[in-house]
Amino acid sequence: MTIEYIPEPQTRGGTEEFGLTWQGITLPREILDRHGARILDPWSGPLDQGERRPDSTVYRSNVLLVPGQALISDESVGWIDGALSELGLRLSPVSVERARGRDYGSENVWMPAVLEIDGSRQDVDVDAWRALRALRRALSREPDDRAGRAELAMISLDHLFVGSATSGIGSLDLGGEPATSGHAMTDQPGTRSRPEYGRMPVTVVAGPPPRRPLEDLGGPRITVVTLDTGVAKHHPWFRPVTDHDAFLSVDPDGQRQIEDTHPAYADRDIARLVGYEDLGLPANPLLGMLNTHAGHGLMLAGLVAQIAPDARVLMYKVMHSDGIVPGEALHAALDRLLWRLDHGEPVDVLCCAFGGFSEAGDAAMQALFDKVNQLRARGVIVVNAAGNYATTRPFYLAALSETAVSGPPLAPMIGVAAKNPDGTIAIFSNEHPAVRWRAPGAMVVSTFPPQFQGAQNAALTTGERASLDVDAVGPFCAWSGTSFAAPIVAGCIAAELTRTIGQVGVDPVERARSVVDMMINDKLVRPEVVPI
Incomplete structure:
Protein backbone atom coordinates (compact mmCIF):
# COMPACT_ATOMS: atom_id res chain seq x y z
CA MET A 1 0.00 0.00 0.00
CA THR A 2 1.41 3.35 -1.02
CA ILE A 3 0.38 6.95 -0.64
CA GLU A 4 1.51 9.41 -3.28
CA TYR A 5 2.11 13.14 -3.02
CA ILE A 6 1.97 15.10 -6.28
CA PRO A 7 4.65 17.82 -6.01
CA GLU A 8 3.26 19.94 -8.85
CA PRO A 9 -0.44 20.87 -9.09
CA GLN A 10 -2.39 19.69 -12.09
CA THR A 11 -2.80 22.17 -14.91
CA ARG A 12 -4.92 22.52 -18.00
CA GLY A 13 -4.78 24.65 -21.13
CA GLY A 14 -4.19 28.36 -20.77
CA THR A 15 -7.86 29.34 -21.11
CA GLU A 16 -9.61 26.29 -19.67
CA GLU A 17 -10.92 26.64 -16.14
CA PHE A 18 -11.22 23.78 -13.71
CA GLY A 19 -14.72 22.49 -13.15
CA LEU A 20 -18.19 22.69 -14.60
CA THR A 21 -20.49 24.80 -12.46
CA TRP A 22 -23.49 22.52 -12.94
CA GLN A 23 -21.79 19.22 -12.32
CA GLY A 24 -22.35 17.03 -9.31
CA ILE A 25 -25.75 18.08 -7.93
CA THR A 26 -27.86 14.94 -8.31
CA LEU A 27 -29.63 14.48 -4.95
CA PRO A 28 -32.94 12.64 -5.24
CA ARG A 29 -36.18 14.39 -4.32
CA GLU A 30 -36.72 12.27 -1.20
CA ILE A 31 -33.36 13.35 0.23
CA LEU A 32 -34.12 17.02 -0.37
CA ASP A 33 -37.53 16.64 1.27
CA ARG A 34 -36.09 14.81 4.26
CA HIS A 35 -33.70 17.68 4.99
CA GLY A 36 -35.85 20.60 3.91
CA ALA A 37 -33.40 21.44 1.13
CA ARG A 38 -33.23 22.85 -2.37
CA ILE A 39 -30.81 22.67 -5.26
CA LEU A 40 -29.80 26.11 -6.49
CA ASP A 41 -30.30 26.18 -10.26
CA PRO A 42 -27.91 28.75 -11.76
CA TRP A 43 -30.19 29.45 -14.72
CA SER A 44 -33.61 29.71 -13.10
CA GLY A 45 -33.12 32.51 -10.57
CA PRO A 46 -33.31 36.30 -11.06
CA LEU A 47 -30.23 38.52 -11.12
CA ASP A 48 -29.51 42.17 -10.38
CA GLN A 49 -27.46 44.26 -12.77
CA GLY A 50 -23.80 43.35 -12.39
CA GLU A 51 -24.56 40.33 -10.19
CA ARG A 52 -22.61 37.16 -10.88
CA ARG A 53 -24.69 34.14 -11.79
CA PRO A 54 -24.31 31.57 -9.00
CA ASP A 55 -23.10 28.03 -9.36
CA SER A 56 -25.25 25.08 -8.31
CA PHE A 161 -22.48 18.40 2.42
CA VAL A 162 -22.42 14.76 1.34
CA GLY A 163 -20.36 11.74 2.34
CA SER A 164 -17.78 10.64 -0.19
CA ALA A 165 -18.58 6.95 -0.45
CA THR A 166 -19.71 5.45 -3.76
CA SER A 167 -23.29 4.79 -2.61
CA GLY A 168 -26.38 6.61 -3.79
CA ILE A 169 -25.56 10.26 -3.13
CA GLY A 170 -22.02 11.57 -2.94
CA SER A 171 -20.94 10.26 -6.31
CA LEU A 172 -21.63 10.79 -9.98
CA ASP A 173 -23.41 8.12 -12.00
CA LEU A 174 -21.25 8.06 -15.11
CA GLY A 175 -23.78 5.87 -16.85
CA GLY A 176 -22.84 2.50 -18.29
CA GLU A 177 -19.22 1.84 -17.39
CA PRO A 178 -19.30 -1.41 -15.39
CA ALA A 179 -17.13 -0.22 -12.51
CA THR A 180 -18.03 3.40 -12.08
CA SER A 181 -21.56 3.77 -10.76
CA GLY A 182 -23.93 2.17 -8.32
CA HIS A 183 -23.00 -0.56 -5.92
CA ALA A 184 -23.77 -4.16 -5.10
CA MET A 185 -26.95 -3.58 -3.16
CA THR A 186 -30.28 -1.82 -3.46
CA ASP A 187 -30.31 1.37 -1.41
CA GLN A 188 -32.27 4.41 -2.46
CA PRO A 189 -34.84 4.29 -5.26
CA GLY A 190 -33.26 4.79 -8.65
CA THR A 191 -29.77 3.55 -7.78
CA ARG A 192 -28.13 0.78 -9.75
CA SER A 193 -26.95 -2.62 -8.59
CA ARG A 194 -23.50 -3.49 -9.87
CA PRO A 195 -20.80 -5.17 -7.83
CA GLU A 196 -17.48 -3.53 -8.49
CA TYR A 197 -16.99 -0.40 -6.35
CA GLY A 198 -19.89 -0.78 -3.94
CA ARG A 199 -20.34 -1.83 -0.33
CA MET A 200 -19.75 -5.58 -0.19
CA PRO A 201 -19.47 -7.99 2.76
CA VAL A 202 -16.15 -9.78 3.19
CA THR A 203 -14.62 -12.18 5.69
CA VAL A 204 -11.52 -11.13 7.62
CA VAL A 205 -9.72 -13.95 9.41
CA ALA A 206 -7.19 -11.77 11.26
CA GLY A 207 -7.85 -10.01 14.52
CA PRO A 208 -7.33 -6.34 15.29
CA PRO A 209 -3.75 -5.03 15.04
CA PRO A 210 -1.80 -5.09 18.33
CA ARG A 211 -2.02 -1.93 20.43
CA ARG A 212 0.58 -0.90 22.97
CA PRO A 213 -0.56 -0.05 26.49
CA LEU A 214 -0.73 3.64 27.27
CA GLU A 215 2.13 3.43 29.77
CA ASP A 216 4.46 2.11 27.04
CA LEU A 217 3.95 5.15 24.79
CA GLY A 218 5.60 7.78 26.98
CA GLY A 219 2.79 10.30 26.51
CA PRO A 220 -0.85 10.78 25.47
CA ARG A 221 -2.18 8.96 22.45
CA ILE A 222 -2.49 10.81 19.15
CA THR A 223 -6.14 11.78 18.64
CA VAL A 224 -7.72 11.49 15.21
CA VAL A 225 -11.15 13.15 15.07
CA THR A 226 -13.65 11.91 12.50
CA LEU A 227 -16.87 13.79 11.80
CA ASP A 228 -19.16 11.10 10.46
CA THR A 229 -22.14 8.78 11.02
CA GLY A 230 -21.27 7.89 14.62
CA VAL A 231 -20.09 4.75 16.36
CA ALA A 232 -21.70 1.31 16.41
CA LYS A 233 -21.96 -1.11 19.31
CA HIS A 234 -20.59 -4.62 19.67
CA HIS A 235 -17.92 -4.77 17.00
CA PRO A 236 -15.35 -7.49 17.80
CA TRP A 237 -12.43 -5.15 17.11
CA PHE A 238 -13.48 -2.32 19.40
CA ARG A 239 -14.03 -2.06 23.13
CA PRO A 240 -17.08 -0.10 24.34
CA VAL A 241 -16.59 3.64 23.86
CA THR A 242 -17.04 4.11 27.60
CA ASP A 243 -14.00 1.96 28.48
CA HIS A 244 -10.85 3.66 29.69
CA ASP A 245 -8.36 4.09 26.84
CA ALA A 246 -10.71 2.62 24.21
CA PHE A 247 -9.48 3.11 20.65
CA LEU A 248 -12.87 4.43 19.52
CA SER A 249 -14.32 7.12 21.78
CA VAL A 250 -17.06 9.77 21.84
CA ASP A 251 -17.82 13.10 23.50
CA PRO A 252 -21.45 13.01 24.78
CA ASP A 253 -21.42 16.66 25.91
CA GLY A 254 -20.11 17.80 22.54
CA GLN A 255 -22.66 15.61 20.77
CA ARG A 256 -25.48 17.29 22.67
CA GLN A 257 -24.14 20.66 21.51
CA ILE A 258 -24.39 19.44 17.91
CA GLU A 259 -27.96 18.26 18.48
CA ASP A 260 -28.91 21.59 20.06
CA THR A 261 -28.09 23.58 16.94
CA HIS A 262 -30.86 21.86 14.99
CA PRO A 263 -33.78 24.18 14.15
CA ALA A 264 -37.33 23.11 13.31
CA TYR A 265 -38.62 23.22 9.77
CA ALA A 266 -41.94 25.10 9.75
CA ASP A 267 -44.37 23.13 11.92
CA ARG A 268 -42.50 19.84 11.80
CA ASP A 269 -39.00 18.57 12.45
CA ILE A 270 -36.83 17.59 9.55
CA ALA A 271 -34.27 14.79 9.94
CA ARG A 272 -32.44 15.11 13.25
CA LEU A 273 -29.01 14.01 14.42
CA VAL A 274 -29.67 12.22 17.71
CA GLY A 275 -26.99 10.72 19.96
CA TYR A 276 -23.57 9.47 18.96
CA GLU A 277 -24.53 6.02 17.65
CA ASP A 278 -24.83 5.01 14.01
CA LEU A 279 -28.30 3.49 14.10
CA GLY A 280 -28.16 2.20 10.54
CA LEU A 281 -31.61 3.55 9.79
CA PRO A 282 -33.02 1.87 6.65
CA ALA A 283 -34.19 3.94 3.72
CA ASN A 284 -37.39 1.88 3.69
CA PRO A 285 -38.10 0.11 7.02
CA LEU A 286 -40.65 -2.26 5.49
CA LEU A 287 -38.07 -3.59 3.06
CA GLY A 288 -35.10 -3.20 5.42
CA MET A 289 -32.73 -1.94 2.73
CA LEU A 290 -29.70 -0.28 4.28
CA ASN A 291 -29.29 3.43 3.81
CA THR A 292 -26.46 4.60 1.57
CA HIS A 293 -23.99 5.61 4.31
CA ALA A 294 -24.92 3.28 7.14
CA GLY A 295 -21.64 2.06 8.68
CA HIS A 296 -19.61 4.79 7.00
CA GLY A 297 -18.09 6.05 10.25
CA LEU A 298 -16.99 2.62 11.48
CA MET A 299 -15.27 2.00 8.14
CA LEU A 300 -13.17 5.12 8.76
CA ALA A 301 -12.32 4.10 12.32
CA GLY A 302 -11.24 0.64 11.20
CA LEU A 303 -8.91 2.03 8.55
CA VAL A 304 -7.17 4.28 11.08
CA ALA A 305 -6.94 1.32 13.47
CA GLN A 306 -5.18 -0.84 10.87
CA ILE A 307 -2.49 1.79 10.31
CA ALA A 308 -2.17 3.56 13.68
CA PRO A 309 -3.48 1.23 16.41
CA ASP A 310 -1.58 3.17 19.09
CA ALA A 311 -3.65 6.28 18.32
CA ARG A 312 -7.32 6.78 19.14
CA VAL A 313 -10.33 7.91 17.13
CA LEU A 314 -12.76 10.44 18.59
CA MET A 315 -15.95 10.47 16.53
CA TYR A 316 -18.68 13.09 16.36
CA LYS A 317 -21.92 12.25 14.62
CA VAL A 318 -22.60 14.96 12.03
CA MET A 319 -23.62 12.75 9.09
CA HIS A 320 -27.03 11.17 8.64
CA SER A 321 -27.16 7.56 7.46
CA ASP A 322 -28.28 8.90 4.08
CA GLY A 323 -24.91 10.68 3.76
CA ILE A 324 -26.07 14.26 4.39
CA VAL A 325 -23.97 16.55 6.63
CA PRO A 326 -25.85 19.75 7.59
CA GLY A 327 -23.71 22.86 7.65
CA GLU A 328 -24.84 23.89 11.13
CA ALA A 329 -23.83 20.48 12.55
CA LEU A 330 -20.38 20.81 10.99
CA HIS A 331 -19.91 24.28 12.48
CA ALA A 332 -21.05 23.05 15.91
CA ALA A 333 -18.57 20.15 15.81
CA LEU A 334 -15.69 22.46 14.88
CA ASP A 335 -16.67 24.83 17.69
CA ARG A 336 -16.52 21.91 20.10
CA LEU A 337 -13.04 20.92 18.89
CA LEU A 338 -11.82 24.47 19.46
CA TRP A 339 -13.29 24.33 22.97
CA ARG A 340 -11.50 21.03 23.65
CA LEU A 341 -8.16 22.41 22.50
CA ASP A 342 -8.59 25.54 24.61
CA HIS A 343 -9.29 23.32 27.64
CA GLY A 344 -6.24 21.12 27.21
CA GLU A 345 -7.87 18.19 25.39
CA PRO A 346 -5.79 16.80 22.50
CA VAL A 347 -6.85 16.99 18.86
CA ASP A 348 -4.05 16.12 16.42
CA VAL A 349 -5.71 15.15 13.13
CA LEU A 350 -9.16 15.98 11.75
CA CYS A 351 -10.50 13.69 9.00
CA CYS A 352 -13.46 14.92 6.91
CA ALA A 353 -14.76 12.23 4.56
CA PHE A 354 -17.39 14.45 2.95
CA GLY A 355 -17.69 17.69 1.05
CA GLY A 356 -19.86 19.80 -1.17
CA PHE A 357 -20.13 22.43 -3.88
CA SER A 358 -20.72 26.14 -3.36
CA GLU A 359 -22.67 28.79 -5.22
CA ALA A 360 -19.88 31.38 -5.19
CA GLY A 361 -16.57 29.52 -5.15
CA ASP A 362 -14.20 29.89 -2.22
CA ALA A 363 -15.99 32.99 -0.93
CA ALA A 364 -19.11 31.02 -0.01
CA MET A 365 -17.00 28.67 2.12
CA GLN A 366 -14.93 31.38 3.80
CA ALA A 367 -16.72 31.07 7.16
CA LEU A 368 -16.02 27.34 7.26
CA PHE A 369 -12.43 27.86 6.10
CA ASP A 370 -11.86 30.44 8.84
CA LYS A 371 -13.12 27.97 11.45
CA VAL A 372 -10.87 25.18 10.17
CA ASN A 373 -7.90 27.55 10.16
CA GLN A 374 -8.47 28.23 13.84
CA LEU A 375 -7.88 24.52 14.40
CA ARG A 376 -4.82 24.53 12.15
CA ALA A 377 -3.39 27.46 14.12
CA ARG A 378 -3.47 25.16 17.16
CA GLY A 379 -1.58 22.39 15.35
CA VAL A 380 -4.42 20.24 13.95
CA ILE A 381 -3.71 18.61 10.57
CA VAL A 382 -6.89 18.57 8.45
CA VAL A 383 -7.41 15.76 5.92
CA ASN A 384 -10.26 16.05 3.39
CA ALA A 385 -11.79 13.65 0.87
CA ALA A 386 -11.55 14.90 -2.73
CA GLY A 387 -15.08 13.72 -3.64
CA ASN A 388 -16.47 11.13 -6.05
CA TYR A 389 -18.04 13.15 -8.86
CA ALA A 390 -15.29 12.59 -11.45
CA THR A 391 -14.98 16.34 -11.83
CA THR A 392 -12.42 19.07 -11.44
CA ARG A 393 -15.06 21.43 -10.02
CA PRO A 394 -13.96 22.63 -6.55
CA PHE A 395 -15.26 20.27 -3.86
CA TYR A 396 -15.04 21.76 -0.39
CA LEU A 397 -13.21 21.54 1.94
CA ALA A 398 -10.64 19.66 -0.17
CA ALA A 399 -10.47 22.45 -2.76
CA LEU A 400 -9.14 24.85 -0.11
CA SER A 401 -6.27 22.59 0.94
CA GLU A 402 -3.56 24.58 -0.86
CA THR A 403 -5.02 28.04 -0.24
CA ALA A 404 -2.45 30.46 1.13
CA VAL A 405 -3.33 32.12 4.44
CA SER A 406 -1.59 35.26 5.67
CA GLY A 407 -0.24 35.42 9.18
CA PRO A 408 1.61 32.87 11.32
CA PRO A 409 2.19 29.36 9.90
CA LEU A 410 -0.67 26.86 10.10
CA ALA A 411 -0.70 23.08 10.31
CA PRO A 412 -1.14 21.45 6.87
CA MET A 413 -4.48 20.92 5.20
CA ILE A 414 -4.61 18.00 2.77
CA GLY A 415 -6.93 16.92 -0.06
CA VAL A 416 -6.91 13.19 -0.90
CA ALA A 417 -7.95 11.47 -4.13
CA ALA A 418 -8.58 7.73 -4.48
CA LYS A 419 -6.50 5.08 -6.23
CA ASN A 420 -7.42 1.65 -7.53
CA PRO A 421 -5.57 -1.44 -6.26
CA ASP A 422 -3.29 -1.31 -9.31
CA GLY A 423 -2.24 2.26 -8.53
CA THR A 424 -4.30 4.01 -11.20
CA ILE A 425 -6.58 6.90 -10.23
CA ALA A 426 -10.07 5.62 -9.46
CA ILE A 427 -12.41 6.76 -12.22
CA PHE A 428 -14.89 8.23 -9.72
CA SER A 429 -12.29 10.36 -7.95
CA ASN A 430 -12.33 14.14 -8.29
CA GLU A 431 -9.22 16.01 -9.35
CA HIS A 432 -8.25 19.58 -8.53
CA PRO A 433 -5.04 21.62 -8.20
CA ALA A 434 -5.44 21.55 -4.40
CA VAL A 435 -5.79 17.76 -4.28
CA ARG A 436 -2.16 16.68 -4.14
CA TRP A 437 -2.41 13.33 -2.29
CA ARG A 438 -3.58 9.96 -3.57
CA ALA A 439 -4.28 6.89 -1.45
CA PRO A 440 -6.07 3.56 -1.89
CA GLY A 441 -9.80 4.18 -2.06
CA ALA A 442 -11.26 1.41 -4.22
CA MET A 443 -12.62 -1.72 -2.49
CA VAL A 444 -10.70 -1.17 0.72
CA VAL A 445 -11.55 -3.54 3.57
CA SER A 446 -12.48 -2.29 7.01
CA THR A 447 -14.81 -2.68 9.96
CA PHE A 448 -18.60 -2.52 9.60
CA PRO A 449 -21.43 -2.69 12.15
CA PRO A 450 -22.32 -6.40 12.39
CA GLN A 451 -25.87 -5.68 13.53
CA PHE A 452 -26.81 -3.97 10.26
CA GLN A 453 -28.60 -6.85 8.55
CA GLY A 454 -30.58 -4.96 5.95
CA ALA A 455 -33.47 -6.89 4.48
CA GLN A 456 -33.16 -9.60 7.12
CA ASN A 457 -34.44 -7.06 9.64
CA ALA A 458 -37.70 -6.96 7.70
CA ALA A 459 -38.09 -10.74 7.97
CA LEU A 460 -37.69 -11.25 4.23
CA THR A 461 -35.33 -14.21 4.62
CA THR A 462 -36.62 -17.74 3.92
CA GLY A 463 -34.31 -19.54 6.29
CA GLU A 464 -30.71 -20.01 7.36
CA ARG A 465 -29.43 -21.14 3.98
CA ALA A 466 -29.02 -18.20 1.61
CA SER A 467 -26.85 -16.65 -1.06
CA LEU A 468 -24.55 -13.78 -0.18
CA ASP A 469 -26.82 -10.88 0.68
CA VAL A 470 -24.95 -7.65 0.10
CA ASP A 471 -27.20 -5.62 2.39
CA ALA A 472 -26.73 -8.11 5.24
CA VAL A 473 -23.15 -7.11 5.97
CA GLY A 474 -21.16 -8.72 8.78
CA PRO A 475 -18.34 -7.22 10.85
CA PHE A 476 -16.29 -6.30 7.76
CA CYS A 477 -16.90 -5.07 4.26
CA ALA A 478 -15.12 -3.70 1.21
CA TRP A 479 -16.23 -0.27 0.06
CA SER A 480 -14.96 2.46 -2.25
CA GLY A 481 -14.70 6.22 -2.31
CA THR A 482 -12.39 9.07 -1.46
CA SER A 483 -14.13 8.75 1.92
CA PHE A 484 -11.77 5.86 2.61
CA ALA A 485 -8.65 7.29 1.00
CA ALA A 486 -8.78 10.21 3.45
CA PRO A 487 -8.65 8.14 6.70
CA ILE A 488 -5.79 6.07 5.27
CA VAL A 489 -3.75 9.26 4.97
CA ALA A 490 -4.98 10.42 8.38
CA GLY A 491 -3.91 7.07 9.86
CA CYS A 492 -0.44 7.33 8.33
CA ILE A 493 -0.08 10.84 9.77
CA ALA A 494 -1.19 9.56 13.17
CA ALA A 495 1.36 6.74 13.00
CA GLU A 496 4.13 9.24 12.27
CA LEU A 497 2.93 11.61 15.00
CA THR A 498 3.02 8.69 17.45
CA ARG A 499 6.78 8.58 16.98
CA THR A 500 6.96 12.17 18.33
CA ILE A 501 4.98 11.55 21.54
CA GLY A 502 8.09 11.67 23.72
CA GLN A 503 9.18 15.07 22.42
CA VAL A 504 8.75 17.87 24.96
CA GLY A 505 8.29 21.57 24.30
CA VAL A 506 7.74 21.23 20.55
CA ASP A 507 5.38 23.75 18.99
CA PRO A 508 2.34 21.78 17.73
CA VAL A 509 2.20 23.62 14.42
CA GLU A 510 5.88 23.01 13.75
CA ARG A 511 5.48 19.34 14.71
CA ALA A 512 2.56 18.99 12.30
CA ARG A 513 4.40 20.67 9.45
CA SER A 514 7.58 18.65 9.96
CA VAL A 515 5.71 15.32 9.99
CA VAL A 516 3.86 16.10 6.75
CA ASP A 517 7.05 17.45 5.14
CA MET A 518 8.77 14.20 6.04
CA MET A 519 5.97 12.22 4.37
CA ILE A 520 6.21 14.42 1.28
CA ASN A 521 9.99 14.00 1.06
CA ASP A 522 9.57 10.22 1.16
CA LYS A 523 7.69 10.51 -2.14
CA LEU A 524 5.92 7.18 -1.51
CA VAL A 525 4.69 6.63 2.02
CA ARG A 526 4.60 3.02 3.16
CA PRO A 527 3.23 2.08 6.58
CA GLU A 528 5.76 -0.08 8.35
CA VAL A 529 5.35 -3.74 7.35
CA VAL A 530 7.40 -6.59 8.80
CA PRO A 531 7.44 -9.63 6.47
CA ILE A 532 6.95 -13.07 8.00
Missing part, protein backbone atom coordinates in the same frame (compact mmCIF):
# COMPACT_ATOMS: atom_id res chain seq x y z
CA THR A 57 -25.27 24.06 -4.66
CA VAL A 58 -27.53 22.36 -2.10
CA TYR A 59 -28.86 24.35 0.84
CA ARG A 60 -31.49 24.26 3.57
CA SER A 61 -34.41 26.17 2.08
CA ASN A 62 -35.56 28.01 5.20
CA VAL A 63 -32.34 28.44 7.21
CA LEU A 64 -29.51 30.96 7.14
CA LEU A 65 -26.27 30.64 9.07
CA VAL A 66 -25.82 33.88 11.01
CA PRO A 67 -22.88 34.86 13.25
CA GLY A 68 -24.03 34.59 16.85
CA GLN A 69 -22.62 38.06 17.54
CA ALA A 70 -25.26 39.45 15.14
CA LEU A 71 -28.10 37.48 16.72
CA ILE A 72 -27.39 38.82 20.20
CA SER A 73 -27.69 42.41 18.92
CA ASP A 74 -31.22 43.83 18.85
CA GLU A 75 -30.07 46.38 16.28
CA SER A 76 -28.66 43.73 13.93
CA VAL A 77 -31.70 41.46 14.25
CA GLY A 78 -33.97 44.44 13.57
CA TRP A 79 -31.93 45.37 10.50
CA ILE A 80 -32.08 41.77 9.18
CA ASP A 81 -35.85 41.63 9.67
CA GLY A 82 -36.22 45.00 7.93
CA ALA A 83 -34.20 43.84 4.93
CA LEU A 84 -36.21 40.61 4.71
CA SER A 85 -39.57 42.35 4.96
CA GLU A 86 -39.62 43.01 1.20
CA LEU A 87 -39.88 39.22 0.77
CA GLY A 88 -42.46 38.81 3.52
CA LEU A 89 -39.91 37.07 5.77
CA ARG A 90 -38.28 37.56 9.14
CA LEU A 91 -35.99 35.61 11.48
CA SER A 92 -37.83 33.20 13.73
CA PRO A 93 -37.89 34.68 17.27
CA VAL A 94 -37.36 31.16 18.61
CA SER A 95 -34.12 30.87 16.62
CA VAL A 96 -32.94 34.23 17.94
CA GLU A 97 -33.68 33.27 21.53
CA ARG A 98 -31.94 29.90 21.15
CA ALA A 99 -28.88 31.62 19.73
CA ARG A 100 -28.83 34.04 22.64
CA GLY A 101 -28.50 31.12 25.02
CA ARG A 102 -24.97 30.48 23.78
CA ASP A 103 -21.82 31.97 25.30
CA TYR A 104 -19.85 33.67 22.52
CA GLY A 105 -16.18 34.45 22.85
CA SER A 106 -14.05 36.59 20.59
CA GLU A 107 -14.21 34.17 17.65
CA ASN A 108 -17.20 33.94 15.32
CA VAL A 109 -19.75 31.20 15.90
CA TRP A 110 -22.32 30.63 13.15
CA MET A 111 -25.82 29.71 14.32
CA PRO A 112 -28.78 28.43 12.29
CA ALA A 113 -31.60 30.97 12.04
CA VAL A 114 -34.94 29.80 10.66
CA LEU A 115 -36.81 32.04 8.24
CA GLU A 116 -40.55 32.41 8.77
CA ILE A 117 -43.41 34.33 7.16
CA ASP A 118 -43.78 37.84 8.52
CA GLY A 119 -47.34 38.77 9.47
CA SER A 120 -50.26 37.80 7.29
CA ARG A 121 -48.51 37.81 3.91
CA GLN A 122 -49.73 35.13 1.50
CA ASP A 123 -47.98 32.92 -1.05
CA VAL A 124 -44.55 33.72 0.37
CA ASP A 125 -41.63 31.73 -1.05
CA VAL A 126 -39.49 30.90 1.98
CA ASP A 127 -36.18 30.59 0.14
CA ALA A 128 -32.88 31.19 1.91
CA TRP A 129 -31.11 32.04 -1.36
CA ARG A 130 -33.55 34.86 -2.15
CA ALA A 131 -33.29 36.01 1.48
CA LEU A 132 -29.49 36.08 1.32
CA ARG A 133 -29.58 38.14 -1.89
CA ALA A 134 -31.96 40.62 -0.25
CA LEU A 135 -29.62 41.00 2.73
CA ARG A 136 -26.60 41.55 0.52
CA ARG A 137 -28.48 44.10 -1.56
CA ALA A 138 -29.52 46.02 1.56
CA LEU A 139 -26.01 45.85 3.03
CA SER A 140 -24.52 47.34 -0.14
CA ARG A 141 -26.51 50.50 0.59
CA GLU A 142 -25.14 50.81 4.14
CA PRO A 143 -22.07 52.93 5.02
CA ASP A 144 -18.79 51.11 5.45
CA ASP A 145 -18.57 52.06 9.12
CA ARG A 146 -22.00 50.71 10.02
CA ALA A 147 -21.99 48.96 13.41
CA GLY A 148 -22.04 45.18 13.02
CA ARG A 149 -21.40 45.33 9.27
CA ALA A 150 -18.64 42.69 9.42
CA GLU A 151 -20.94 40.11 11.05
CA LEU A 152 -23.83 40.90 8.70
CA ALA A 153 -21.57 40.40 5.69
CA MET A 154 -20.76 36.87 6.89
CA ILE A 155 -24.36 35.56 6.80
CA SER A 156 -24.43 32.55 4.50
CA LEU A 157 -26.51 29.66 3.24
CA ASP A 158 -26.76 26.53 5.35
CA HIS A 159 -25.07 24.24 2.83
CA LEU A 160 -25.60 20.51 2.87
